[in-house]
Amino acid sequence: MGRLVYKYRFFFWGLLLNGIGLLTLYSALNYKGKVVYEMLLAKQIIWALIAWVVFWVTASIDYHYWKGVVAVSYVLSILLLILVLVIGDVRYGARRWMSIGGFVFQPSELAKVSFVLTISYILSIPRKINIKWLIIGIILTLFPAILIAMEPDLGTSLTLVPIAVAVFLSSGLSWRWIVLGVFSGVASMPIAWHFLKDYQKQRILVFLNPTKDPLGAGYTVVQSRIAIGSGGFWGKGWLSGTQNKFNFLPERHTDFIFSVLAEEWGLVGSILIIFAFASLVSNTLALALNCRDRFARHLSVAIGTYFFIHAFINIAMTCGFLPVVGLPLPFMSYGGTSLLMSYFLLGILQSIARDVDKI
Amino acid sequence: MEKHDNIILFNRLVYFFWILLAGGLIYLQVIKYDYYLRLSKKNFIRRIPIPAPRGDILDRKLRPLAGSKLSFNIVINPRTKNKENSFRLLAKLLKTTPKKIQRRYRLNYFGPYRPVVVAREVSKALAFKIEELRMVYPQIGIQPYPKRIYSYGPMLAHVLGYIRAISKNKFKRLKDYGYKPRDRIGAEGVEKSYEAYLRGRDGWIELAVDKMGRPVEVLGGKDPVKGEQLVLTVDKDLQEIVYGKLKGTVGSVIIMDPYTGEILALANWPSYDNNTMVSPRSKEIAEIFSNPLAPMLNRAIAGLYPPGSTFKLVVATAGLDSGLITPSTKFYCPGYLELGGARFGCAHIHRQEVLEDAIAHSCNVYFYHVGLILGADRIFLYGKRFAFGEKTGIDLPGERGGILPSREWKKKHFSQPWFDGDTLNFSIGQGYLLATPIQVLRMAAAIVNSGKMVRPFVGLFSGNVRINPVQTKDLMLDEDVLKWVKDGMKKAVSSPEGTAHILADLRFTSVAGKTGTAQSQPGKPAHGWFVGYFPADKPRYVAIVFLEYGKSSFFAAKLLRSIIVEMHKKGMI
The missing domain is CATH 3.90.1310.10 (Penicillin-binding protein 2a (Domain 2))
Incomplete structure (x- = not known):
C-alpha cells in the first residue's frame, strides 16, 4: 500500500487536494441548504474525471516525447495569446477568456504549461547555462509574459518569472545572479508603476490598506480575511461557514476557494492544504535531484515551481498578505483548464518518476 | 555539483515560504481569531428591534x-x-x-x-x-x-x-x-x-x-x-359634556369627587389635538405652539389667576373658626369702604348684612370688615391651611403653586410694608393672591368634605393595582363653621338676590357654590369663577368653572348650569 502511494505520490497529492477542493466547492455553492449551481459542481466533477484520464495518458507517454511538440506548442500559445487580445471576451475589464464553440478557456493557462515545457527543453540543450542561453531563456519568457500582461493579467504574467528563474538555477546559473536580478527588479518597480492599469494600482493600494474602502475594491480582501480568521483552530464546520453561506465572499468558488476552506475547516484544514502542496512541491524537487536527464530535471523544477507559485500566491492573496491577482488554487478552484493543466503536469512528473525510480 | 546545490537551495527557499505562510495563517486563525469572529458575526447578524x-x-x-x-x-x-x-x-x-x-x-x-x-x-x-x-x-x-x-x-x-x-x-x-x-x-x-x-x-x-x-x-x-x-378616574361621558360645553370659551372646568379627590372631568379650552403631536406633521405642531391663546397650557392646573370672591370662603371660614365673627355678625354696606382716603368698592349697596347673606350676595364691604378684624397674618395662615400657594400634588405634570402673599412675601418681592389696603384686597381674593382653578376647587371640596382636604388625582389603576390611595389632610375645622359657610353657598343659588341664582331652577338637583368675578389686568375684562357642589344636600360632585377674561361670574355659573342639565339628560344625576 505504502509503496503504491509512493509510486503514485504525485497523483496522490493531486487527488487529496482535488477531493478536499470538491467538498469545499460543494459548500461554496450551497445557499440556504441547497446547492444552487448544481451545474457548476457537475461540470467540475466531469472536468476532474477527464483530468484523471489526461493524467494516465500523460503518465504513460515517455516525457521525451514532449521535446518534439515544444516548438509547435510555444508558437501556438503565443498565437492564442495574440488572438485573445483581439477576439477574447472581456470580463472584469480584462480580455482573458476565449470561447470556441461554447468551450471557454484562458489561453494564458495553456501558455503557462507550454512555457514550462519550452523553457525546460531549451535550457536542457546546453550542458550548463551561459550568457547566450540565459538571454534566449529571458526572451522566451518575455514573449508570453508581456502578452499575458497586456490582457491585462499581471498576476499570471508574473508567475512565469519564478518558473524561469528556477529553471535557470537548475541549469547551473549562480544564485548570485538571481539575487542581482531580484534587486534590479525591485529597483525598477517605481518605473513599472506607470505602466500599471488604474485597477491594478487600485488593487495594490487597497492591498496596503484594505479597510480603506470596505465596500469597494478592498471588500474582497476584508471579507476573505474575516472568513479565514473567524474559522479559528477547528473551523466552523463544513457547510457552516457564515461568511460563505451568507454570501459575504465574492469569487469564493474560484480564486477565493481557500477562504471557504479556512473558514469551515479552520487552521487544521488550512495547514493540511499547505502540507499537501508543500509535500507535492518537495517530492517534485526531490525528483529533480535524482534526474540524470537535464530535460527531466528542468521539467521537475519548473513543474514544482509552477505548483508552488500558484498555491503560495493564491493562499497569501486570500489572506491579504499579497495583492489580489487572478490566480487559481491548483486542484481546488473551480475551472476546467486549470484542473486539466495541473493533472497534465502531474502526468509528466509520473512519467519522469517511472524513469528515475527504476534506478 | 552546483546544479544540485542550487536545487537544494531553492527547495529550502520554498520551505521557508511555506513556513511563512503557515505562520500567517496561525496569526489570522489563532492570534486574531476573536477579532475576526466578532467581525464575521457583525457581518451576518442583524438585531432588529421590535x-x-x-x-x-x-x-x-x-x-x-x-x-x-x-x-x-x-x-x-x-x-x-x-x-x-x-x-x-x-x-x-x-x-x-x-x-x-x-x-x-x-x-x-x-x-x-x-x-x-x-x-x-x-x-x-x-x-x-x-x-x-x-x-x-x-x-x-x-x-x-x-x-x-x-x-x-x-x-x-x-x-x-x-x-x-x-x-x-x-x-x-x-x-x-x-x-x-x-x-x-x-x-x-x-x-x-x-x-x-x-x-x-x-x-x-x-x-x-x-x-x-x-x-x-x-x-x-x-x-x-x-x-x-x-x-x-376620568369619566369619558362627563368629560365629553364638559368639553363640549366649554368649547369656544377660554377657560377651564374641573369636576371632582370631593371625598376622594378623583378627577371625573378636567377640560380646558383652547386645547390641541395630541394626535398631531405624535405625527410627522411639523407644520401643524408649529401652529399649535404659536397660537396666542396657548392651547398647550393646562389652565386648570398651571394657569395662575386671582381667585376673586371665591376666596371669601376662606376668609369666612377664618373669621368663624378663629371666633372673631359669628354667623350673626352684621356689617353695613353702603356700596364701598373708605380707607386712608381711598374707596374700596362693592358691586351693590347691600346695607345691613349677616355672613350668610354676605356670601350669597358676595358683598365686598362685609369681607373688608372681616379682613380688617382678622388681619393679613390670619388670612395668610388660613390661606396656607387651605394650601394656597402650594401645588395640590395632582398627578399631572406642569402644575403651578400660585402665590399666597404675606407681609414677608411683600417685603421680599416689593421691598414695601404691608398696608391695610392690601388686607382689603386680600380679603376679597384680589391683589397679590394668585391661584389655579384646581386649588380653588380643592378648597371648596374641603368645605364639603367636613374639613378634610383631598389630593386630586387622575390615575386610578395600573393593571389591577390601585396607584393612588385617597390622601386627605384634616384642616381641623369645626363642623358648625363649615355648615355656616355652606349655608351661604346654598343661599347664593337659592336666594333671588344670590349671585348664582341662575342655577336655582333645576328641578332635579340643587346646587350650592360661590361665584367670583376677579379683576384681571387693567383694561381687560374680569375673570369669571364659579366653584360649587351638587346635589347641595348630599354632595356628589364638586365643580369649578373658570373663564379667562370671561367678564363675569354669571357666565361661569351659566356654563355649569348647562353642564348639569346635560348630565341630567344623560342620566348622571
Missing part, C-alpha cells in the same frame, strides 16, 4: 381613551451600496424628489447597523408594495411600529398628554433604564407622569442576513411586552 406598544389608557368605566395602532415606516439599510438607487425608487413611490429622501436619510442616520427611517406612517398598500420590492431591492424595508392613537384628541389632551422622541439630555439621564436614542417618551399629561407604567419593553429579533441584507434565517429573539394598562 418596539413594544405602550399600555392602553382607559376611563373609569374601562372605555379606551388612548391605544396603539400598527403603522409602517419606510427604512433604508445603511450598509448597502448604491443608496442613490434607493433614494430614486422611494422618491418615485412617495411622489417626492430623491434629494428630499436623501436629506431625511442624512437627518435620521444613526449608525451603520441601524435601518434609517426615511418616511413615516405610510399607507398599508405602500408598505406591502415595498415588502414585495425587497426581493429586488433588499436595501429598503418596512419597519412596523405601534403608533399612539388618542381616541378623543383635544377633548382629553390636557389629561392624557402625548409622547415624543426623547431629548438628548433626557436620554443621558435615562439610558440606564433601558431607553434608546430616538425612543418615544411621555411628554405631557399622564403619558408623562405614568411613563414608567405605560412604557412597554421592546423586543428584538436576531436574523442572519446575507451580503445583500436579505434575511436568511432567524437566530433568536425576544417578544415585546406591552406596557401596563392605565385606568383613569
Whole structure:
C-alpha cells in the first residue's frame, strides 16, 4: 500500500487536494441548504474525471516525447495569446477568456504549461547555462509574459518569472545572479508603476490598506480575511461557514476557494492544504535531484515551481498578505483548464518518476 | 555539483515560504481569531428591534381613551451600496424628489447597523408594495411600529398628554433604564407622569442576513411586552359634556369627587389635538405652539389667576373658626369702604348684612370688615391651611403653586410694608393672591368634605393595582363653621338676590357654590369663577368653572348650569 502511494505520490497529492477542493466547492455553492449551481459542481466533477484520464495518458507517454511538440506548442500559445487580445471576451475589464464553440478557456493557462515545457527543453540543450542561453531563456519568457500582461493579467504574467528563474538555477546559473536580478527588479518597480492599469494600482493600494474602502475594491480582501480568521483552530464546520453561506465572499468558488476552506475547516484544514502542496512541491524537487536527464530535471523544477507559485500566491492573496491577482488554487478552484493543466503536469512528473525510480 | 546545490537551495527557499505562510495563517486563525469572529458575526447578524406598544389608557368605566395602532415606516439599510438607487425608487413611490429622501436619510442616520427611517406612517398598500420590492431591492424595508392613537384628541389632551422622541439630555439621564436614542417618551399629561407604567419593553429579533441584507434565517429573539394598562378616574361621558360645553370659551372646568379627590372631568379650552403631536406633521405642531391663546397650557392646573370672591370662603371660614365673627355678625354696606382716603368698592349697596347673606350676595364691604378684624397674618395662615400657594400634588405634570402673599412675601418681592389696603384686597381674593382653578376647587371640596382636604388625582389603576390611595389632610375645622359657610353657598343659588341664582331652577338637583368675578389686568375684562357642589344636600360632585377674561361670574355659573342639565339628560344625576 505504502509503496503504491509512493509510486503514485504525485497523483496522490493531486487527488487529496482535488477531493478536499470538491467538498469545499460543494459548500461554496450551497445557499440556504441547497446547492444552487448544481451545474457548476457537475461540470467540475466531469472536468476532474477527464483530468484523471489526461493524467494516465500523460503518465504513460515517455516525457521525451514532449521535446518534439515544444516548438509547435510555444508558437501556438503565443498565437492564442495574440488572438485573445483581439477576439477574447472581456470580463472584469480584462480580455482573458476565449470561447470556441461554447468551450471557454484562458489561453494564458495553456501558455503557462507550454512555457514550462519550452523553457525546460531549451535550457536542457546546453550542458550548463551561459550568457547566450540565459538571454534566449529571458526572451522566451518575455514573449508570453508581456502578452499575458497586456490582457491585462499581471498576476499570471508574473508567475512565469519564478518558473524561469528556477529553471535557470537548475541549469547551473549562480544564485548570485538571481539575487542581482531580484534587486534590479525591485529597483525598477517605481518605473513599472506607470505602466500599471488604474485597477491594478487600485488593487495594490487597497492591498496596503484594505479597510480603506470596505465596500469597494478592498471588500474582497476584508471579507476573505474575516472568513479565514473567524474559522479559528477547528473551523466552523463544513457547510457552516457564515461568511460563505451568507454570501459575504465574492469569487469564493474560484480564486477565493481557500477562504471557504479556512473558514469551515479552520487552521487544521488550512495547514493540511499547505502540507499537501508543500509535500507535492518537495517530492517534485526531490525528483529533480535524482534526474540524470537535464530535460527531466528542468521539467521537475519548473513543474514544482509552477505548483508552488500558484498555491503560495493564491493562499497569501486570500489572506491579504499579497495583492489580489487572478490566480487559481491548483486542484481546488473551480475551472476546467486549470484542473486539466495541473493533472497534465502531474502526468509528466509520473512519467519522469517511472524513469528515475527504476534506478 | 552546483546544479544540485542550487536545487537544494531553492527547495529550502520554498520551505521557508511555506513556513511563512503557515505562520500567517496561525496569526489570522489563532492570534486574531476573536477579532475576526466578532467581525464575521457583525457581518451576518442583524438585531432588529421590535418596539413594544405602550399600555392602553382607559376611563373609569374601562372605555379606551388612548391605544396603539400598527403603522409602517419606510427604512433604508445603511450598509448597502448604491443608496442613490434607493433614494430614486422611494422618491418615485412617495411622489417626492430623491434629494428630499436623501436629506431625511442624512437627518435620521444613526449608525451603520441601524435601518434609517426615511418616511413615516405610510399607507398599508405602500408598505406591502415595498415588502414585495425587497426581493429586488433588499436595501429598503418596512419597519412596523405601534403608533399612539388618542381616541378623543383635544377633548382629553390636557389629561392624557402625548409622547415624543426623547431629548438628548433626557436620554443621558435615562439610558440606564433601558431607553434608546430616538425612543418615544411621555411628554405631557399622564403619558408623562405614568411613563414608567405605560412604557412597554421592546423586543428584538436576531436574523442572519446575507451580503445583500436579505434575511436568511432567524437566530433568536425576544417578544415585546406591552406596557401596563392605565385606568383613569376620568369619566369619558362627563368629560365629553364638559368639553363640549366649554368649547369656544377660554377657560377651564374641573369636576371632582370631593371625598376622594378623583378627577371625573378636567377640560380646558383652547386645547390641541395630541394626535398631531405624535405625527410627522411639523407644520401643524408649529401652529399649535404659536397660537396666542396657548392651547398647550393646562389652565386648570398651571394657569395662575386671582381667585376673586371665591376666596371669601376662606376668609369666612377664618373669621368663624378663629371666633372673631359669628354667623350673626352684621356689617353695613353702603356700596364701598373708605380707607386712608381711598374707596374700596362693592358691586351693590347691600346695607345691613349677616355672613350668610354676605356670601350669597358676595358683598365686598362685609369681607373688608372681616379682613380688617382678622388681619393679613390670619388670612395668610388660613390661606396656607387651605394650601394656597402650594401645588395640590395632582398627578399631572406642569402644575403651578400660585402665590399666597404675606407681609414677608411683600417685603421680599416689593421691598414695601404691608398696608391695610392690601388686607382689603386680600380679603376679597384680589391683589397679590394668585391661584389655579384646581386649588380653588380643592378648597371648596374641603368645605364639603367636613374639613378634610383631598389630593386630586387622575390615575386610578395600573393593571389591577390601585396607584393612588385617597390622601386627605384634616384642616381641623369645626363642623358648625363649615355648615355656616355652606349655608351661604346654598343661599347664593337659592336666594333671588344670590349671585348664582341662575342655577336655582333645576328641578332635579340643587346646587350650592360661590361665584367670583376677579379683576384681571387693567383694561381687560374680569375673570369669571364659579366653584360649587351638587346635589347641595348630599354632595356628589364638586365643580369649578373658570373663564379667562370671561367678564363675569354669571357666565361661569351659566356654563355649569348647562353642564348639569346635560348630565341630567344623560342620566348622571
